[in-house]
Structure formats: C-alpha cells, structure tokens
Amino acid sequence: MKNSVNNLFTAIQGEHIKKRGSGLYTMSLIFGLIIPLLYSIIYIFNQEATAKPVAFSFNIFTKHLNDIFDSFTVFIFPLLIILITSKIAQLDHKNGGWQLMETTPLQKTSIYLSKFCVVLIANSIAIFSFLFFSVLSTLVIYLFVEAPEVAEFNLPFLHLLHIFIRLFIASLFLTAFQYFLAVKISSYIWSVLIGFFLLIGFLIVSSLVTIPDWFPFEILKRVAKYPEGSQVENWLLFTEKISIIGAAFFLFLGYYWYSFKSIFRAFFYSKKRLVISLLVTAITVFSYLFLSQTHQVMLNKKTIIAGEIKSETKFKKAYLIHPIIEDTLAALEIRNNKFHTVLSNKIPLDNYKIIIDNSLPVDLLFASNDSIFASIEFMNNELKTELFGSRFPENDYQKSNSVSWSYLSYQINESVNLDNPKKIQEELFDEWEDKYNAANTFKTADNYTPKQDFIEKEKKLITVEYLNLLNQFLDKRKALFPNDKTVLIDDVKFLKSKITLQDESLIGNENYLSYLLYELTKQDSRDIDKNLKEIDAISTLEPSQFKNRLLYYYLKNNIKEANSSENRLQLVENYANKITDSKLNKSILHLFKTYERLGRGKIADEILATNLDSKPISLSNFKGKYVVIDVWATWCGPCRYQSPYFEKMAIKYKKENIQFIALSTDKDVKKWFVSAQLKSKSVLQLHANDIGKLGKDYNIESIPRFILIDTEGKIYNSNMPFPTEATFEMILRKVLNLKELE
C-alpha cells in the first residue's frame, strides 16, 4: 500500500515534468479569471442597470459571486475539464507515451491515476482562481462604484471554502468521464467534440426538459443553483454524492479497460473479473438508487408556529389569520421580537397570514402537525420573509413556479382559432395534463418532495386554472358564434368532474372562487349587478360551513364597497341571517356597525397626535374647518406615491377653509421626523400618538387612507378616493362650495 502510494506520487511528479510548457495550470488560472474579469468590467461601465436600492443587509462578496456563479459552473468550468482531460491524455497519445510508460517501473494504477490527479489539481486551481478573482473583482468594482449602505464587506471565508469543496466534488464525475473518453479515444478532436456536444446539448435541452439528476453537467449546475447548499444541514447535496459514485465507476471502468487493453479482457476474461465488474456495477446502481430516493419531511405531533423578527423596531403582537375568512386562528405574543406558539386545533392546509402589529403581513403555508419557523426582516421600511420548517419543499415549489407562456391562453385571449372548438379543447386538455403531471415531479436541492396534501391541492388549482380558461373560451364562443353551440369533448368533461362546487379546501383561492361563481351564476340572466348575482347565488346554496364562509367573504366585501348606508343596510338585512355560523354572523354585524359608525354625519372619534415641534395637537383643535387627513407611513410605497398629489391639493386650496393633515402611523418616530421635515409646509405633519386606537376607531385596514371631516367634527367621508383620482378633488370642491371644474 505504502509502495503504491509512493509509486503514484512518483508518477505524479513525472507528469509534472511531462506537462512542462503545455500551460495546463495557466489555462486553469485563466479560465477561472475570465468571468469575474468580464463581470467587473461590465458592472463598472454599466452602473445604471445594476444599481437598485436595497433595504436588507447582505454580503457583497456572496452577492457578486452568485451573480456569476452560474456561468462558471454551467459553461466555463465544464469546458475547461473537457479541454484539460483531453490535453493531458494527448501528451502521451501524440508521442507514443502510453507504451513508453508501460516500460517503466510505474504501476498501471499509478499511470492511470497520476494523470487524473493532475486534472484534479488543474480543477482546484480553476475553482480557486474563480473564487479568488470574484472576491478581487468585487473589491475592484467598489473602487469605482459606490457600495450600497447595507452591504457587508467581511469575507465569507467558510462559505467560500464550502463552495470550493462542493464544486470540486461535483466536478469529479464529469472529470472521470471525460478522462475516460480522452484516454480511450486517441484523437484529440473527438474526445473534445464529444464533451463539447454533450455540454452544448445540455445547455439547450436543460431549459426544455427535466435533466436526470445523475447527469454530470446537471450535478455541476446544481452547485450554482443552490449556492447555499443543503437545506437539511448536509455538507453535500445528494447530487454531489452521486458525483463521487459516478467518478468511482468511471475510474474503475477506464482503469480496467486501459489496464487490460480490451473490453473483453477487462470485464469478461475470467470469472474473477466478471464478478468484479458485476459487483462494481451493482454497487454503483444501488448507491445511486439509495442516494437519489426522495424524502418527505417528518411530521411532528404538534403544530408549531414560531419566528423571529430582525428589526430596529420592537413588535408586540401578531395574529395568525385565514386571509379570506379573516378568521383568527391564534394570537401571538411577541417577546424580544420572537414568537412561538403551539396550535392544538385541526387546521387544513392553506395559505395563512401572520399580521404583525396590524401592519406587517407574512404569508404562511401550513396545516396541522407542521412546524414552521419564519425568519422575518423588517429594515428600512421593507419586509422580507424566509420560511423554514416542515413545509420547505412546498415553499420552494411555489418560488420555482414561474409563469410559463401558453399558446392556448394566447389563442383564447386573442380570439385565434376559436372556430375550431374541438381543437382548442384538445389543446386545453393536453396542456392541463402536462402541468398536472409536472406537479408530481418537483424536488428540492436535497431531493425532498412536497407532501401529498399539497400536491393534491396544487393539482386541483391547476385544474381550476384550466377550467377558468375553458369558461373564458366558452364566453368568447358565445359572443363570436351565437348560433353555433359548443359541445364539450369527453376529456374536458372529465376535467370538470374533478372539481366540485363545494370544495372547502380551495376556499382561499381566488381562481377557485371565480370558477365557482361563474358556474353558479351562469344560468342567471337577470339584468342586475354582478356582485348581487353572485351573492344571491351563494345564498341559495345548501346550508353548510362552506356556504357560511363564502357568504361571509362576499358579504364583507360588498359591505366595504357599498357606496351608501342604505345599500349596506339592505345587504345585511337580506343576507346576514343566511350565515348560520354565529361567530361569522357576529363578525358581519360588527363590521356593519363599524361602517355605520364611520358613515357620513357620525361624530368623528378624537385623534391625538404630535407635531414636528413635539407639541400635542388633536382633531378637535380644527373645529370650524374642514379637515382632510392622509393616513400614511414612511415605509409605505403607495403612500409615498400619493403624497405629492395630496400636497398639490393642499397648495391649490391653501386659501380655503380646509386643513390638510398628513398623519403618520410610523412606529419609529425618528424616521417620520426626518421624512416629514422635507415635506411641503402647506400640509400639517402629525404623528399619531396611539396607532392601535386610531386603527380601531377608523377601521384602518390598509394605508394610504384619506378621511374627510366637516366643520362640526363629523365624518363626511371616511374612505375618500385617492388624490390621484379626479373624484378626490370633486368631493373637496363640493364641500367647499366651489363650482365644478370644467
């Protein structure tokens, strides 16, 4: 053993004499350098395209590395491996060296492995060079470009080391395979061409079909696709482990073939060799099968929701709610910006929301027995959430699910080929089938799959999506060919049979609701408001919790959108009693009362606030004047957009009997102070003292919100249109008794 190692070591030293002047290592160095160099040049000279304001702190080296990682691992690095393996084998093919080496005291293992080792050294140089120059290029970039304030400049040494090792291991399979080809095929051009065509083929095909996880180029690609590595605390991804197996197999194959000169002699010549070859093949296949099996997250007995909020602001309370029904599942106490709760009731799978301090919404997918940890960051008025825990495959699935272009929906939208209903329906079914089956194939970096409940639901949603498309198509047919009846084909009927009109698990999904209501109201030919039709249709359903929830949701929306007290009253009188669930019923009545309380002519609740000089000011100070209030916050994008229009109005109506107030609901008073200083003086800048009370009193569910109060301190309009809309000014002119604009 020791002798063999010495022998190998001698062979490697010999290879280093032989490769003198061939520039192998220099080539590796240059290949590592290319991408970072190009990138930094482009970045420096093309700043506009790249400069986006960023709110969250991030490591600048990691960011730039991730920008260029893909192009290195998918193209440059494999190309280098193809060239280097061929080149090193060529040194001996060209000069009759393979025979020469066999007449030296080198063992064949040493001969075969020594060259492989040289390639591995070249690989390491290329990876190191790439990482080194990507760090260097980042430093160079920020000599010329101003760095974002939130960027961190500490070198992520461990991360780089981890990437180095992963990339090295991921490259083993391709290296062993290409080396095998290069030794076997004595013509330089062919071994390079085969590798090159495989690479180009991979690049073209990989966006169209799923590439098997053992494919050497795919293994490399996944290092860049998942730069952070495993999500389940493994040092290596399973594909990287497969790389080791593949490399071992091809080294065995290549070495035996080389050493015994022919396939027959290498693998079938004697019983012993046959057994060895079968054994190695079996081990390879079984280890691959073992490594590539899919996993599912083990479920807990309890349902745990926890999280941490990184922010300068301290938060107090959060509610876990269902987004459609707004049913509160739990109230979460936040201590030191951390929360943790165990839910005992049974919860169906759905997208839920955590609302933190009535302002920050965090989306959350879970069901009973899940353990979810939300890592929330709230910095510079921007919110970022990352979810961990038992639903990570599902979260990854949702992230990866990009919208793909569909010829079918193009045809329907543009009314193309609608004269051939059978063909459109067939296409619809085919496209649905593709997508439906694709839902089964998603896997995470560690080969975890989403759980069955999620996949089932996802499949239903895909079906709903296509049924909506079908309905859209049928409508168009009806309009374009009124006399031509469209007959549904069997496949489409089958599609329709998959979705029931009382599926409670889909109640949180907008697409399902629109499908449902389309189906419920399509026979209703009355010439009345669409909303009313829908709510009518729901109220005629058989009593069930499904109906309760649906009716609640629609009634709530209609009450919010109703434009008069009378309308609201009508809605409540006609439909509220149809909700048999007492909790939901109560909630509707409460909502109604809140809106009534905020109706025109009702006394406006007092608002206590502070101005920029830290003096207390209240709403009652302005009696005798109209008051228009813009409720906003510095972190709110739409508010910042409306603000200038609001100021424009304030300047225009400066001389009238009206006070413009911008009322901030910022948690961080300092932020408000800095921001408000810069605003127009014609708007009075105030900060609300008790944000919670303000929210409750005026039912503020979202901002910006504009409230108009009359001279007697009574509400005129508690939910004004936005200043960008013409009606905003029309309302102002009306109350100020100014003549209408032309």
Add this chain to the structure above:
Amino acid sequence: MNLGFFLTFTYINTFKMENIIQTSNLNFHYSKHKSIIENLSINVPKGSIYGFLGPNGAGKSTTMRLLTGIIPDDKNAIKIFGSELNEQIPFIFSKIGALVESPALYLHLSGYNNLLYIAKVKNINPDKIDEVLELVELTYAKNQKAKQYSLGMKQRLAIAMALLGEPELLFLDEPVNGLDPNGIVEIRKLLIKINKEKGVTIFVSSHLLSEIEKMCTHIGIIAKGKLKFEGTMNQLSTSFNTCKIEITIDNASDWQKKLNENGVKTQLNEANKIAVLLNTKEEIPTFIKKLINEGALLYEVKILEGLEEWFMNLIEN
C-alpha cells in the same frame, strides 16, 4: 546422488540462469485464424548481443511488445531474469531499458527533460543524465526541444532514454532505422561498448542482416511468426560453409555455359557478371588460375556475402 548427476544438474541450472530471456512456445494472435506469433521459443544468453532478425511484418515488433509486457501474455510463456515476466511487471523495468516502436519521445520537451522524466519514474539520480547525453553525443542539443531534432538525433535520444540508469537488459526495436551510414556505425560502436564495458545484455531487432551482423554475438531469425534459426554467429558461419563469388568477365554467357558443362554451379547476374558457387573459400585461387589459363578476360572477383543470401532464402521460404 552421484557426482555425474550433480554436475549435470549444476550445468543445467547454470545454463538456465545464463538465459536472461527465455520464451517457451510463445503464441499470439489477434483473431483465431490469423496467427502473428507461433510457438516462438527463444533463448537470449546473459551478456550477449542478440540480433532478432526478420523482414517487416514477421512479428518482430509484436515479439518485442510481448517481451516488454505491453501486449499481455496470459500463458506466462515468457521468463526474464529467470522468472515469469508477468510477476515482475512493472518493477522489472528498473533493470530494463526499452526502446519499443521508436521513437517514443515527448516532442514538446527538451532532450534533457525527456531524460529527466525517465530518471524521475525510474528513480535514477538526475546527475546520470549528462553521462548518457555525452554517450549519445547530444550534450550540445540538450536544451533544444525534441521536435527540432533530426531523425538521427531523435533516435539517439530514444536510445539514451533506454540506456539511462545502466540497465541489465536493453530492448532495442530497430534502433538504427532511419540513420545514415555514419550514424549506424556510431550506434553499433556504442552498443558494443556498453556491452563490453558494462556487461549489458542487448536484444536488438532489425530487418537488415547487414546492419547488425557485425556486432551481434547471437542471432535469432523470425519469419511469418516462426523462429527459423537461433544460434551464435559462429554456428551461423559453420552451418553455412559454401562460398559464392561473383566474377566480372567478357563473354559472360559463353563462360557460364562452359562452366556448367564442367559441373560448376553458376548463375548469370548481369550481362558480364556470373555468380559461381564453390565448396570452400580455399578453392578460389585455383579456380581463378584455371579460368585465366583458359583465356578468360577477368575484370573483378568478389566474394558475395554468403550469409545475406542465405538469410534471404531462409525468410522467403
């Protein structure tokens, strides 16, 4: 055990030990019907220069590759240094220098670096490199790339690579191939020198008898994969003791007829040249005297090298 048996036993043993290469019924074929090497049994004594002769395609290179293990011999028919070759691969090559299918050189490297590579893998002190360079007279070109070498220089460098590290046994496949006459003489001298001074056994192949007959102590002749002759140079000379001469003479065809009538074997080579077969060399003066006496106008008398013709005969049949 009686003494006679003991002596015989010792004799056989030493005889066996003396053979540095020994094959017994070595066979090789690419396909079942086409045999390349057939029942080849050769014996190369220690300290000899063994000339392995045969026309192109006779199986010389294949034999050479079998002897160096480049082509594996599964029947274990080859013994080198007294034991089976297969057991000794690859470490046996620290005692063997081989030049198979010349020239296996790294053309992108300098002459010196080519030798440095061999020194590295054979674990030889690099100081020896200058010695062999001196020996093959390449010192002046040692830092030049091998691709700039002439054919002769490449050949000499390849020989230097085989010589490096003072091997006990040297395999040289057509070492003088492509060399000019001067070069051939130089190589010949060199090989004799290292054979004499260092006792290196040399196994050298060639397709031209004249190239190597002057230096070999032993000869093996192969044709169509079969060994036709094996023995020392002396055995070769004695087994072939007729003498053929060529005379240049006017009216050659007339003279040929006349000689034939007298029972002398002749052959008309050119218009004025006759080849005459005599029993021994010693018959030449009498034969010539007789011709002159009979009035022949003789211009030239030349001994045709008997060996060459015999060799041609041997390999053609």
